[in-house]
Amino acid sequence: LTDIRADGVSAETLTRWMEAVGRERLLNTRSTTWRGLDEAERADMTDDKAVALMVAHPTLVKRPVIEADDAVHVGWTKDVQAAVL
Secondary structure, X not given: OOOHHHHOOXXXXXXXXXXXXXXXXXXXXXXXXXXXXXXXXXXXXXXXXXXXHHHHOHHXXXXXXXXXXXXXXXXXXXXHHHHHO
């Protein structure tokens, strides 16, 4: 268990998660942190730019991120619960 808000998360880990679930699923564009970014930071989003932003602002990562059985799950939906419980 890692508290990414307190401990942060590496670019390598974020890249691996993003490759597994996609940027749209991992990057929390509904967070207050996202809304607090200036337009230039939010514009022309690429995977590399998203990783850099999530390293700088861990609250931009949707949570929880669960790695189980060689799979990555984001959020705590009924599908995720069924897969990991």
